[in-house]
Amino acid sequence: MTSQNHGFAVSTEVLPPNWEPLFTNANDKTNEGIIHNLLPYFSVQFHPEHTAGPEDLECLFGVFLEQCQSKTSLSFKDNLTKKLTYIPQHATDKDIPKKVLIIGSGGLSIGQAGEFDYSGSQAIKALREDNIQTVLINPNIATVQTSKGLADKVYFLPLAPDYVEQVIRSERPGGVLLTFGGQTALNCGVELERANVFSKYGCKILGTPIQSIIETEDRQIFADKVNEIGEKVAPSAAVYSIEEALNAAEKIGYPVMARAAFSLGGLGSGFANNTEELTTLANQAFAHSPQLIIDKSLKRWKEVEYDVV
Structure with missing residues (x-):
């Protein structure tokens, strides 16, 4: 009993009562398997024969033997469907966007x-x-x-x-x-x-x-977060005008580093040794960002940088 052989296949349109297709070839849509709805009969024929496959359906032999030894009322078709149905080990996350x-x-x-x-x-x-x-x-x-x-x-x-x-x-x-x-x-x-x-x-x-x-981009908020966990951070102040920048630099002490927040590649940032240099630097920085951070200069300090992935 076979569904197809040597170039000929059983037409699904003329199958006897209670018989139906079990497998269909995805390429030529021919019948590659038939199964009885009531009796424990089924047949498969996969091509090409020289590959003796597919091996992922070797479970068909196990299903047949289990059905022969089983005393349950589960039909062979239902048992086979249950065996061939893939159930993922982990539930799919519906929140993952398509x-x-x-x-x-x-x-x-x-x-x-x-x-x-x-x-x-x-x-x-x-x-x-x-x-x-x-x-x-x-x-x-x-x-x-x-x-x-x-x-x-x-x-x-x-x-x-x-x-x-x-x-x-x-x-x-x-x-x-x-x-x-x-x-x-x-x-x-x-x-x-x-x-x-x-x-x-x-x-x-x-x-x-x-x-x-x-x-992380707002320098003042970042400094506050670092202080919250007890880590040391360079003395700094967030300013929003040139006057505030000059006052902050006087309190921190020159030399200072001026950094523009949310800027590309440190655009508008640099070091200042006096009020004249800081004024020039602040004018450039405020053209790119509304916020400027005045930090104590750490020139000649050794820097260790970590990229955490």
Whole structure:
């Protein structure tokens, strides 16, 4: 008894009563198995025969022997269906989004490191492995992550809140990744969160939460958090005007380091040895950021940096 052999197959349209197909060839749609609904009869015939497979269905022999030895009322068809049904060991997480927006690395200068292009590319590959649709927004066509076939859809648009909101409105992603686009993506994400864009469109923040980004990018909040756990931090003050910067420098003592918050690559930051240098530096810094941090200069200190992944 066989469903097919030597190029001929039993037609499913002329099967006798109580017989039905068990397996169907995915390529030519021919019948590769038949089973009786009431009696413990079934047959399979897989091709090509020279491979003696597929081995993943060797369990059919076990099902047949179990049915012969069993005294339960469970029909052979039900027993076989139960055996062939895949039950995952871990329940699937319904909160995992099916579509994710990645804010890309943006423009790069000649000689500038491309680590965010690399990390963003790896993020896209990891999401694709989990069958998650990827939507990338990145205006730089000369990056790896914008290569054809990597992301499911690419938008060559500026990494600005207005444009990102347009993409979110159009694509309706279930989640967004902000940490693979560097400072530009982080700043953009913070602005979108303050405008309630993510909650408006039901877009979940994946990875580092927005609040954690704010706490690490706002120098004063970060210094306060470090003090809370009893760690030492350089004397500093957050200022919002040139006058406040000069007063803070007088209290801390020159030389000082002025750092602009939420700036790209330390833009507008530097060292000042006197009021004239600090005034010039503060004017440049406030052109890029509303907040300036005045730190005690740690020149000639030995620096140890950790990147935690």
